[in-house]
Amino acid sequence: MSPVLSLERASLRYGDILGLSPTTFELPDGGGITGLLGPNGAGKSTLIQLLSGLLPPSGGEVLVFGQAPFRNPAVLSRIGFVPEGDRFPAGLRADRWLKMMGELSGLSEPALSESIARAIATVGMEAHASKPFARMSKGMRQKIRLAQALLHEPQLLILDEPFNGVDPASRLELMALLRDLAAQGRRILVSSHILGEVAMLTDRILLLFRGRLLAEGSVPEIRELLDRHPVELRVGTEDAQAVASWAVAQEELVGLRMEEGATVLAVRNPRTFLPRLQTAMLSGRLPLRSLEPLDLNLDAVFRFLTKDNA
Numbered sequence: 506m507s508p509v510l511s512l513e514r515a516s517l518r519y520g521d522i523l524g525l526s527p528t529t530f531e532l533p534d535g536g537g538i539t540g541l542l543g544p545n546g547a548g549k550s551t552l553i554q555l556l557s558g559l560l561p562p563s564g565g566e567v568l569v570f571g572q573a574p575f576r577n578p579a580v581l582s583r584i585g586f587v588p589e590g591d592r593f594p595a596g597l598r599a600d601r602w603l604k605m606m607g608e609l610s611g612l613s614e615p616a617l618s619e620s621i622a623r624a625i626a627t628v629g630m631e632a633h634a635s636k637p638f639a640r641m642s643k644g645m646r647q648k649i650r651l652a653q654a655l656l657h658e659p660q661l662l663i664l665d666e667p668f669n670g671v672d673p674a675s676r677l678e679l680m681a682l683l684r685d686l687a688a689q690g691r692r693i694l695v696s697s698h699i700l701g702e703v704a705m706l707t708d709r710i711l712l713l714f715r716g717r718l719l720a721e722g723s724v725p726e727i728r729e730l731l732d733r734h735p736v737e738l739r740v741g742t743e744d745a746q747a748v749a750s751w752a753v754a755q756e757e758l759v760g761l762r763m764e765e766g767a768t769v770l771a772v773r774n775p776r777t778f779l780p781r782l783q784t785a786m787l788s789g790r791l792p793l794r795s796l797e798p799l800d801l802n803l804d805a806v807f808r809f810l811t812k813d814n815a
Contacts, residue, residue, distance in 0.1 A: 507571055509534050509661055509692045510556055514565035517551055524551040527565055528718045530711060532694065536687045540707035541696040542727075548716040549696040550589060553665050556694070557586045569661065582611075585654030589665040589696075591646055593638040599649045600625070600634040607656045624652035628682060644675025651682070662686065662693040668702055680706050735759050735771045740782075741795035742768060748791055755781065 511531035517524045525548050532539055541549050554560045555567050558574030558581050567573060574580040593602065600621065607617045625634045628648040638646060647667060654662060664683075668676050683706065687693050697703050703710055710727045712719040720730055737760075742748050748768040752758050757778040760771030772778045775798075786793045 507534060508532055510567075510569045512555075512565065512567055515555060515562045515567045516564040517555060517560060518563040524548055524716055525555070526716045526718075528552070529565075530718060530721055532692055534692070536690040536692060537709070538683060538687045538693045538695060538707045540703035540710045541694060541713060542698070542700065542703045542710050543696075543713035544698050546715075547698070547713045549698075549713055550665055551716070552713065553588075553663055553694075553696060557581075557584060557663050582657060583660050585657070585659035585662045587647075587650050587654050587662075587664040587667055589669070591643065591650075591670070593646065595639040596637050598635055598637050599630070599641070602638070603634075603649070603653055603656065606653045610657050612656065620656045620658075621652075624655045627655055627686075628652045629678070642672070642675065643670045644672060644678065647671055647675070647679060648682075651679070655686075660691060662691055664693070664695045666696055666698070668697065668699070676702070735773050736775045736798060738770045738772065738775070739764070739795075739797040740768045740770060740793055741766060741797070742791070742793050744792050748793070751785060751791055 508531040512528050514527040514529055515525070516527045541552065543549050555562055556569060556574065558569070558577060561567075561573075561575040567575075569580050570583055572580050574584070603621045603624070604617065607620060612620055625631055628651050630645065630648050630652065633641065633645055634649075636645075638649075641649070651664075651667070654664075662683075667679060671679065680702075683693055683695065695703070695706060704724050704727075707724065709721065709723055711721045712727065712730075720727065722730070740748050743766075745763050745766070745768045748770075749761055749763065752761060752768070752770050755772070755778060757772040757774050758770060759773055762769045782791070782793075782796075785791045
């Protein structure tokens with residue numbers, strides 16, 4: 506079975522700037538969700554522009570459904586794309602915008618009206634489709650953007666940071682909707698800079714940093730990789746020596762320093778370390794006042810992985 510998309514040492518330059526280093530990976534045929542994870546500026550949008558046919562590669566090869574997507578209607582007609590950003594004519598009604606976008610996609614009546622009704626029902630916006638965009642929440646607008654991407658019933662969906670600015674309830678609704686679409690047989694690629702979002706949603710993750718693909722794998726595989734990153738924890742305490750004495754006996758500890766009123770611990774595998782720290786605190790063995798992670802963020806994780814893979 507041929508892959509939905511594949512890259513073979515594909516790269517992209519903006520003049521003298523290398524936006525994407527030579528990158529090789531593929532996504533299999535069939536339904537499923539793949540997360541493209543990386544901090545802002547990692548090259549996620551650059552990669553998406555290659556996959557969605559907006560730009561040709563500077564080197565290497567990009568294939569979607571076995572063909573180069575750039576300026577290729579046969580490929581683009583099978584892709585649904587939700588770009589980053591939220592720009593709508595404020596006074597325009599959502600259903601009229603969908604009609605205009607459907608016509609631009611080559612749909613005509615009566616198939617156009619049927620497609621609009623189906624897409625609106627799929628995203629659960631039947632009660633709000635006649636509203637102008639100015640009266641919609643960010644979550645509603647994101648659902649309408651997804652409906653537009655679904656009008657022509659694409660086999661591949663590409664979404665660039667679809668959860669930015671969306672409230673938690675709408676985020677969960679969008680995630681459930683994407684899972685349903687994947688279960689129906691669609692291949693979905695979702696980019697995000699937030700690890701928690703990707704881990705909740707996807708079955709496979711691509712890690713991108715500074716234009717380089719650092720790793721790819723299942724969620725458990727990536728979590729194991731990220732757990733190798735030492736996390737610094739500042740433990741506020743009235744007895745820093747007691748905390749230090751307890752911590753040096755823990756196998757996850759890789760570093761320790763004392764500060765006024767606190768002990769700073771560098772630990773690997775925080776998911777196994779933190780429950781024991783909590784148990785020690787609740788039992789009264791450790792007089793803790795506060796616990797603050799100092800570098801539990803994607804930039805720190807990716808700096809560690811970059812150094813590790815140098």
